[in-house]
Each structure stands twice: as structure tokens, then as C-alpha cells.
Amino acid sequence: MALRVGVVGGGQLARMMIAPAVELGVELRVLAEEPGMAAALAATAVGDYRDADTVLAFARDVDVVTFDHEHVPQDVLRALVDAGVAVHPGPDALRFAQDKLLMRARLDELGMPQPDWAAVADATGLQAFLDAHGGRAVVKTPRGGYDGKGVRVVSSAAEAEDWFTALAEDARGGELLVEELVDFTRELAQQVARRPSGDLRSYPVVETVQRDGVCAEVIAPAPHAADRLVEVARGIGEAIATGLGVTGMLAVELFETSDHRLLVNELAMRPHNSGHWSQDGAVTGQFEQHLRAVLDLPLGDTRPREPWSVMVNILGGPAQGGLEERFAAALDAHPAAKVHTYGKSPRPGRKVGHVTVAGAHLDDVVYESRAAAAHFLE
Amino acid sequence: MALRVGVVGGGQLARMMIAPAVELGVELRVLAEEPGMAAALAATAVGDYRDADTVLAFARDVDVVTFDHEHVPQDVLRALVDAGVAVHPGPDALRFAQDKLLMRARLDELGMPQPDWAAVADATGLQAFLDAHGGRAVVKTPRGGYDGKGVRVVSSAAEAEDWFTALAEDARGGELLVEELVDFTRELAQQVARRPSGDLRSYPVVETVQRDGVCAEVIAPAPHAADRLVEVARGIGEAIATGLGVTGMLAVELFETSDHRLLVNELAMRPHNSGHWSQDGAVTGQFEQHLRAVLDLPLGDTRPREPWSVMVNILGGPAQGGLEERFAAALDAHPAAKVHTYGKSPRPGRKVGHVTVAGAHLDDVVYESRAAAAHFLE
Numbered sequence: 001m002a003l004r005v006g007v008v009g010g011g012q013l014a015r016m017m018i019a020p021a022v023e024l025g026v027e028l029r030v031l032a033e034e035p036g037m038a039a040a041l042a043a044t045a046v047g048d049y050r051d052a053d054t055v056l057a058f059a060r061d062v063d064v065v066t067f068d069h070e071h072v073p074q075d076v077l078r079a080l081v082d083a084g085v086a087v088h089p090g091p092d093a094l095r096f097a098q099d100k101l102l103m104r105a106r107l108d109e110l111g112m113p114q115p116d117w118a119a120v121a122d123a124t125g126l127q128a129f130l131d132a133h134g135g136r137a138v139v140k141t142p143r144g145g146y147d148g149k150g151v152r153v154v155s156s157a158a159e160a161e162d163w164f165t166a167l168a169e170d171a172r173g174g175e176l177l178v179e180e181l182v183d184f185t186r187e188l189a190q191q192v193a194r195r196p197s198g199d200l201r202s203y204p205v206v207e208t209v210q211r212d213g214v215c216a217e218v219i220a221p222a223p224h225a226a227d228r229l230v231e232v233a234r235g236i237g238e239a240i241a242t243g244l245g246v247t248g249m250l251a252v253e254l255f256e257t258s259d260h261r262l263l264v265n266e267l268a269m270r271p272h273n274s275g276h277w278s279q280d281g282a283v284t285g286q287f288e289q290h291l292r293a294v295l296d297l298p299l300g301d302t303r304p305r306e307p308w309s310v311m312v313n314i315l316g317g318p319a320q321g322g323l324e325e326r327f328a329a330a331l332d333a334h335p336a337a338k339v340h341t342y343g344k345s346p347r348p349g350r351k352v353g354h355v356t357v358a359g360a361h362l363d364d365v366v367y368e369s370r371a372a373a374a375h376f377l378e
Numbered sequence: 379m380a381l382r383v384g385v386v387g388g389g390q391l392a393r394m395m396i397a398p399a400v401e402l403g404v405e406l407r408v409l410a411e412e413p414g415m416a417a418a419l420a421a422t423a424v425g426d427y428r429d430a431d432t433v434l435a436f437a438r439d440v441d442v443v444t445f446d447h448e449h450v451p452q453d454v455l456r457a458l459v460d461a462g463v464a465v466h467p468g469p470d471a472l473r474f475a476q477d478k479l480l481m482r483a484r485l486d487e488l489g490m491p492q493p494d495w496a497a498v499a500d501a502t503g504l505q506a507f508l509d510a511h512g513g514r515a516v517v518k519t520p521r522g523g524y525d526g527k528g529v530r531v532v533s534s535a536a537e538a539e540d541w542f543t544a545l546a547e548d549a550r551g552g553e554l555l556v557e558e559l560v561d562f563t564r565e566l567a568q569q570v571a572r573r574p575s576g577d578l579r580s581y582p583v584v585e586t587v588q589r590d591g592v593c594a595e596v597i598a599p600a601p602h603a604a605d606r607l608v609e610v611a612r613g614i615g616e617a618i619a620t621g622l623g624v625t626g627m628l629a630v631e632l633f634e635t636s637d638h639r640l641l642v643n644e645l646a647m648r649p650h651n652s653g654h655w656s657q658d659g660a661v662t663g664q665f666e667q668h669l670r671a672v673l674d675l676p677l678g679d680t681r682p683r684e685p686w687s688v689m690v691n692i693l694g695g696p697a698q699g700g701l702e703e704r705f706a707a708a709l710d711a712h713p714a715a716k717v718h719t720y721g722k723s724p725r726p727g728r729k730v731g732h733v734t735v736a737g738a739h740l741d742d743v744v745y746e747s748r749a750a751a752a753h754f755l756e
Contacts, residue, residue, distance in 0.1 A: 002721065003702050019397035022419060023657070025701060025719030025731070041400060041419065279401070283714050283736075298710035305683045305736070323403060324381050332676035335579075336661050341403030343380065353403070358661075358683070 002027040003295055006059055008049050009068025010037035012342040012351065013271050013287075016279065018042050020288030026295070030068075031058040038342040039068070052079040059085045066248055066294045067270055070097040071144070088196060088247035088294035089269045096244050097269045100177045101142040110243040112236060113263050115182050115255070119175040122164060123157035129178045130157065139163065140177040151213060153181065182263055184255035188222050189274035190237035192250045193289045193299050200241060201289070201299040203282065205233035208253070208274050211315075214349070217370075218311040220277040220304065223362060232262055240267065249290040251275065273313070273351070278302070280338045281309030281358045306358040308365045312373035314353035317346025323353055323376055330355075330375035337372035352376075380405040381673055384437055386427050387446025388415035390720040390729065391649050391665075394657065396420050398666035404673070408446075409436040416720040417446070430457040437463045444626055444672045445648055448475040449522070466574060466625035466672035467647045474622050475647045478555045479520045488621040490614060491641050493633070494558040500542060501535035507556045508535065517541065518555040529591060531559065560641055562633035566600050567652035568615035570628045571667045571677050578619060579667070579677040581660065583611035586631070586652050589693075592727070595748075596689040598655040598682060601740060610640055618645065627668040629653065651691070651729070656680070658716045659687030659736045684736040686743045690751035692731035695724025697756055701731055708733075708753035715750035730754075 003026045007014040010032025018041060021028040031054070032043040047054035049072050056079060059065050064086040077091035089097075096103040104117045116133065120126045130137050139160045141150040154160055160176060167174055187210060191203040204221035221230075233254060241250045244267075251272030253265040275286035284292075284300025292299055317323055323341045330339060334357070341353035353376065357369040381404045385392040388410025396419060399406040409432070410421040425432035427450050434457060437443045442464040455469035467475075474481040482495045494511065498504045508515050517538045519528040532538055538554060545552055565588060569581040582599035599608075611632060619628045622645075629650030631643040653664035662670075662678025670677055695701055701719045708717060712735070719731035731754065735747040 001700060001702070003705070015400065018400050018419075022393065022396050023716075023718045024705075025717075025721060041396075283716075292709065297705055298713065300709065301714040303714070322379060324379070327381075327402075327675055331670065331678065335676065336679040336681070338401075338661075339403075340401045343403060 004029060004062040004064075005291055005294060006031065006062035006065045007039070007042075007068055008055060008058070008065060008072055009033065010039040010043055011068045012038040012344070014039035014042070014068040015342055016271065016276075016287045016340070017291060019279075020285060021291055024288065024291065026291055028291075029058070029062055031055065038344055040343070050076060052076045055080060056083055056085075059083070064088055064294050066290065067094075070094055070269060074098070086196075090245070090247065093245045093247065094269060097267055099142050100140055100266075101175060103267060104177060104179075106244065107240070107264055110239060112240060113261060115263050115265075116180040118178050120178050121167075121175045123161065126154075126160055126176070126178055127157040130155070133180045136181050138179045138181055140179065142174065142177050149213075182255045182265075183258050184263075185258050186256050187265070188225075188233060188254040188256055188262070189218070189272070190233040190252045190254060191272065191275045191278075191286060192234075192237040192241040192246075192252070193248070193286075193293045193302075194241040194246050194250065195293050195299060196247045196296045198242075199299060200238050201284075201302050202234045202237055203275065203278060203286070203302045204304060205230055205254075206274055206277065212349075214313075214315065214351070215273040216313055216315065218274050218277055219362070219366070220281060220309045220311070229256070229260070229262070236262060236264065240264070248293045249275065249286055273354075276340070276354050277309040277311040277356050277358075279340070280356045281305055304358075307360050308362045309356055309358040310362075310365045310369040311354055311356045312369045313351055314341070314355065314373055314376045316348045316350060317352040317376055319346075319378055322346070326376045330372050333375070334368055334372035337368060339372065382407060382440040382442075383669055383672060384409065384440035384443045385417070385420075385446055386433060386436070386443060386450055387411065388417040388421055389446045390416040390722070392417035392420070392446040393720055394649065394654075394665045394718070395669060397657075398663060399669055402666065402669065404669055406669075407436070407440055409433065416722055418721070428454065430454045433458060434461055434463075437461070442466055442672050444668065445472075448472055448647060452476070464574075468623070468625065471623045471625065472647055475645055477520050478518055478644075479553060481645060482555060482557075484622065485618070485642055488617055490618060491639060493560050493641050493643075496556050497553040498556050499545075499553045501539065504532075504538055504554070504556055505535040508533065511558045514559050516557045516559055518557065520552065520555050527591075560633045560643075561636050562641075563636050564634050565643070566603075566611060566632040566634055566640070567596070567650070568611040568630045568632060569650065569653045569656075569664060570612075570615040570619040570624075570630070571626070571664075571671045571680075572619040572624050572628065573671050573677060574625050574674045576620070577677060578616050579662075579680050580612045580615055581653065581656060581664070581680045582682060583608055583632075584652055584655065590727075592691075592693065592729070593651040594691055594693065596652050596655055597740070597744070598659060598687045598689070607634070607638070607640070614640060614642065618642070626671045627653065627664055651732075654718070654732050655687040655689040655734050655736075657718070658734045659683055682736075685738050686740045687734055687736040688740075688743045688747040689732055689734045690747045691729055692719070692733065692751050692754045694726045694728060695730040695754055697724075700724070701754055704754045708750050711753070712746055712750035715746060717750065
């Protein structure tokens with residue numbers, strides 16, 4: 001009888017677990033939000049992940065439940081645990097991914113380097129933070145944001161007025177997170193896999209390039225990274241994975257500051273866009289590693305197979321027609337490119353696929369990956 | 379609308395097309411012989427591949443039909459072509475994989491190096507061939523053999539008596555193939571992908587190790603292969619792909635003789651066990667390449683990602699329990715091993731999975747792959 005992993009959520013992260021599941025011999029079952037999603041091939045149920053009965057019914061015939069996203073409510077997660085279901089990552093870890101104020105407070109307790117931050121309940125509190133930090137700051141809604149949503153750079157408290165109003169109307173009440181605007185030179189990401197039994201495996205730290213708050217490119221490993229920086233990034237990733245009790249894949253988004261410090265920006269407790277390079281570029285891709293971790297199987301080697309890998313997202317897709325209409329031109333011009341598409345309809349700004357290229361020379365790899373991805377745009 | 383490939387046959391070769399299909403964004407549909415086969419996840423139909431109506435109905439909604447095996451009868455293949463279905467490889471190519479006498483005759487026409495061979499209709503003819511070739515030879519049934527089945531080394535015509543009797547009773551009649559027993563030092567395999575439009579891409583020639591007529595191990599690329607040998611192997615592969623009009627993946631099994639010639643042993647017109655290393659070890663794995671070729675998409679780079687790859691078959695599987703019960707021990711001891719299982723029940727001699735390891739040092743890679751595979755036996 002195959003090992004069975006149930007994934008809540010039918011998006012591209014669930015989709016990209018299908019390939020390693022089939023190859024290793026794991027039975028993947030997906031609870032999709034609706035029919036025809038990216039992970040439809042493995043969807044054995046369609047339903048609302050906010051409904052405990054729906055998720056409990058889905059969980060009945062699997063060995064472990066894991067996630068395509070971090071939005072399953074705590075009460076649903078607790079109901080799974082109470083019913084004896086193995087849930088990875090579990091609710092105690094996921095709450096730190098679900099609530100950025102909890103996350104900031106916990107990272108402070110763990111001594112992790114972070115931007116200055118505060119919880120602000122009203123315009124007065126926000127203005128005080130702004131006054132103390134040069135008049136500009138980043139305001140975030142603690143819950144529900146992703147890909148730049150729920151994040152706003154403000155230079156006056158009035159610019160967050162609508163969020164304060166929304167909070168006042170939210171039964172859960174609460175505060176906004178405000179963070180100093182970090183003077184960073186680049187963004188990095190550190191991925192760590194952790195098993196329930198505690199074993200860890202870290203990936204090489206990578207450089208991520210964001211455009212409009214969305215990940216556009218990843219270079220693995222991060223170029224020009226001093227050994228000490230690589231060590232510090234890994235130490236931060238492993239301390240957070242252990243300190244927050246994360247199981248499965250963890251991604252820690254980091255700022256590298258102009259004075260060469262690393263500060264924790266965001267966390268993700270699932271396979272992450274910053275790790276898509278590893279599907280083709282590492283001995284063990286992040287999607288296989290996530291399956292192994294949540295099944296509490298021994299973790300795989302995270303060594304890169306080639307000196308450099310570059311991942312370029314296909315954002316939006318073609319203005320006309322489907323991605324498959326561009327295959328011929330893209331593959332013809334770039335025989336070493338690995339093209340991944342998610343079975344999603346093109347739409348401006350939407351992540352509909354990605355391209356990776358690996359090789360010995362970074363300049364070539366950057367060129368090839370960008371040029372191949374460009375075939376799928378406009 | 380995704381590109382749609384229909385695969386006739388639900389075995390492990392169809393299964394291993396699922397991962398690259400999902401990643402690239404090709405919709406794979408499988409006509410399986412029965413429910414619960416290795417490729418069950420992608421099975422959209424279950425039925426008899428010898429029945430033209432069944433296969434025609436399956437083919438109606440796909441862009442191209444390809445195969446998990448070479449056993450679809452010519453009349454069924456012709457019915458597909460007559461109905462306007464794109465079929466790759468097509469019947470004109472597949473007949474050379476289905477009938478070894480046709481294959482030998484055609485390879486002679488193409489000037490390919492082969493063992494001495496003859497078509498023999500009775501014991502007298504076989505005895506004459508034996509007398510002319512030192513008293514021993516290989517007798518093969520022209521149709522239906524694989525993995526050592528339908529192949530017999532004989533030193534007297536009487537040892538093939540039952541096959542002659544069967545031939546006499548077979549409505550198709552016919553002759554047996556007899557081949558000289560080649561004094562080979564090792565076996566090699568050359569894989570070539572060919573598009574309907576004619577473009578070719580060759581993989582590096584590999585060394586294959588057979589046990590009891592079944593592929594046990596593959597080393598890629600073939601060690602100690604002189605540049606000239608690599609060139610000759612590639613030339614043979616490409617000449618056969620073109621000469622026989624193969625579309626999709628072609629594998630040419632070769633003998634390397636003690637006097638350093640290459641002789642063609644067998645052909646396979648599909649992804650082949652000798653190419654499983656490429657899933658993890660080459661920029662473009664053979665299953666992705668096959669999909670690209672049959673869709674007439676540009677072919678991918680066949681460069682190895684690491685200097686050496688070794689593939690070891692899991693033959694038979696554990697004496698007790700399922701393969702998944704051995705994951706923990708195998709993955710723990712061999713974090714760089716890529717374990718592939720086929721969702722098949724263990725049974726003596728059955729191919730139920732394989733392990734590949736890639737790396738810079740051949741001795742290490744051989745050791746790791748064999749040791750990892752051994753966890754799944756006994």
C-alpha cells in the first residue's frame with residue numbers, strides 16, 4: 001500500500017508535488033477549491049478548506065495532511081489534530097505564518113535579526129513609529145497577505161486609514177504590523193526542510209528578485225555570497241525551523257542590508273517560489289523534499305547538480321492564446337531550458353509557469369532563462 | 379487548451395511520462411489494459427489495445443497517440459492512421475520493432491553492422507546455421523519477445539523443436555530468427571529521439587549490464603569509450619532512426635565485440651530501460667523527450683548534468699511487504715539516491731522500480747546506486 005499524502009489546496013504548489021510523488025511512489029490526493037485547478041490531475045475531492053467537516057472527510061484516508069497554502073483556519077487545523085490526523089506543518093507552527101505579528105514577536109524571542117517593528121492599533125501609534133523611523137515605513141495586515149498584497153509603504157498614518165477602519169470592523173479586532181523600511185541591497189531566501197522527528201536539511205541560500213512585490217527571478221546559489229553570509233543565512237533558517245516547530249519546507253525571505261546584515265522579511269511554511277530552481281537544479285527538489293519531510297522520511301541531498309541555476313517566473317503569460325502555443329518557439333531557441341507551466345489561464349500578473357536553466361556560467365544561465373521565459377509573454 | 383498525448387498501455391513507461399507531462403503542461407491520457415496499473419493516475423480509459431474500436435475511441439480526443447509497448451497490432455495502427463490520427467511511432471516504423479526478421483533484413487539494407495543471421499523455417503535450416511557457426515547460436519521468435527523471453531541459446535536444432543511446432547500451428551506461419559552467438563565484451567545502448575519533421579537528438583551511449591536476459595544496471599555515459607566508439611554508436615542510432623522512420627524515442631542495443639566492433643542486437647521504439655538514468659541525470663529526460671518528439675516539438679538538450687549516472691533496477695522487490703516499507707532505510711543511508719517505484723506489487727524477477735545516482739566519481743556512484751537498490755530486495 002502506497003504512502004498517502006493529502007494536500008489541502010489545488011494550486012501550482014500542489015501540482016508540482018505530483019511529479020515527485022509519482023516517481024517516488026507516494027499516492028498524492030488533493031482537496032481542490034474547485035474543479036479544473038492546477039493540481040486537478042491529483043484532485044480526489046473538491047471543497048471548502050475552511051469547513052472542518054470537508055477537510056476531516058478528505059483527511060480520513062491519508063497518512064498525513066499538508067498544504068498548498070497557509071490559509072486553512074486554526075479551528076480546522078485543530079479539528080484535524082484532535083481527530084488524530086498527522087498534520088504537517090501543524091497548527092502551532094502555521095499560526096506564525098498566518099499572523100505576522102505573532103511571527104515578529106516569536107522571532108524576537110528567538111533572537112533573530114529583524115527590521116524594527118511594532119504592533120499599531122491606530123493612526124497615532126503608526127504616526128509615532130513613522131516619526132521615529134525617518135517618516136516612512138511598511139505597513140502590513142497581519143493576516144491574509146501574499147505576493148505583495150496586504151503590504152503598503154506609507155509616509156503618513158492617513159495612508160493606512162482604510163486598514164484601521166477594516167480592523168475596527170473585524171470581529172477578531174487587532175492591530176497592524178509596521179516595520180522600518182530596510183535599506184537593503186538585495187533579497188535572499190533560505191530554505192530548510194525539517195522532519196517531525198527533528199532532522200533538518202538546508203538548501204543553499206539564493207538571491208531573489210522581486211518586481212511589484214512578486215518574485216520574478218531566483219539565482220541559486222546567491223552570487224557573491226561570502227562564506228560567512230551563507231553560514232548566517234543557514235543558521236537563521238535552521239533556528240527558525242526548529243524554534244517555530246516547522247515540519248515540511250520552510251522558506252525564510254531575507255534582506256541583505258547595505259551594511260551586510262541579514263534581516264528576516266517573511267516566512268512561508270510550504271514549498272516556495274524561491275525553491276523552484278531545485279526541481280531541475282538540485283539532487284532533491286523542494287517538492288520531493290516536502291513530501292519526504294511531511295511523511296517523516298529521511299531527507300534528500302540538497303546539493304546543486306550544476307554550479308548555477310536561474311529560475312524566471314512566467315508572469316501573466318501570452319496576451320493571446322495559451323502557453324502551449326509558445327512551446328515550439330521557446331524550446332527551439334532554448335533546448336537547455338526547462339519549461340514548467342501550471343495549467344492556468346493567462347491573466348496579467350498571474351504566475352502561470354516558470355523556466356529554469358542550469359549550467360556552469362552564470363551569465364549564460366541568466367540570459368538563457370530570461371530569453372526562454374520571454375517567449376511566453378506579450 | 380493543453381496539448382494532449384494519448385498513451386496506449388498502462389505500464390511503468392506510461393507512468394514515467396506523467397511527471398514531465400505535468401511539468402511541461404501536456405495533458406497525458408492513458409489507455410490501460412486494466413485498472414490499477416502503474417500509470418493508473420493518468421488512465422482515462424481501460425480496454426484491449428488489440429481492439430481497433432477501443433483504440434479509435436480512445437484516440438478521438440488526443441493530438442497524438444504513442445505507446446507504452448510495441449504490441450499494438452498493425453491492423454489497429456493502420457486503422458488509427460486511416461482515421462487521421464497522428465501515431466508516433468507509426469506502423470511503418472513499428473513493424474520493424476514487432477518483427478525481428480523484418481528488422482534484420484532492413485538493417486542489412488541500411489548497411490548496419492549486425493551479427494550473422496538467417497531466417498530458418500525448420501530444423502534442417504537451423505542445423506545448417508549451427509554447423510556454419512561453431513555449433514551454437516541464438517534462436518529468437520520474431521514476434522512477441524521481450525526481456526529475454528522468446529530468446530534461446532541452442533547447440534542443436536532439437537532445442538527449438540517446440541518453437542517450430544508452434545510456428546507450424548500459427549496462422550501467420552513464418553520462420554524463426556537465428557543469430558550467431560556474438561563474442562562480446564559488453565553491451566551498450568544508444569538512444570536517439572526523432573521528430574516527425576526529421577530532427578534528431580542523440581543521448582550519450584551507455585553501458586548496460588544484463589542478468590538473466592533482463593537489464594540490471596546502466597552506466598551513463600559508457601566508461602572507457604573511445605571517441606571513435608561514441609561516434610560510431612551515435613551514427614548507428616541516427617541511421618536507424620532515420621532509415622526506419624522512427625518517431626519518438628529509439629533505443630538501439632549494441633554488442634561491443636572483443637575486436638572492438640559494434641553490432642546491433644535489438645531495437646526498442648519507445649522510452650527504454652537503458653535511458654532511465656536520464657530522468658535525473660540529463661538536462662532532458664527520455665520521457666520528456668519522447669513527449670516532445672511525438673508532439674513534433676523541438677527536442678531538448680541531452681547533455682548529462684553530472685559526469686556519471688548509474689541506474690540500478692529493483693528486480694522483484696522485497697520478499698515481504700511493499701517497496702514503501704523500505705524507503706526509510708534506503709533514503710536514510712543514501713540521501714543522494716533517486717528512488718523510483720512503479721506502483722507494482724513485488725514478484726520475483728519483475729521490474730518494480732529503479733534507483734539512480736549521479737556524481738563526479740564513478741566508483742562512488744556505482745556503489746551508492748547498488749547499495750540503495752539493495753535495500754529493496756530480500
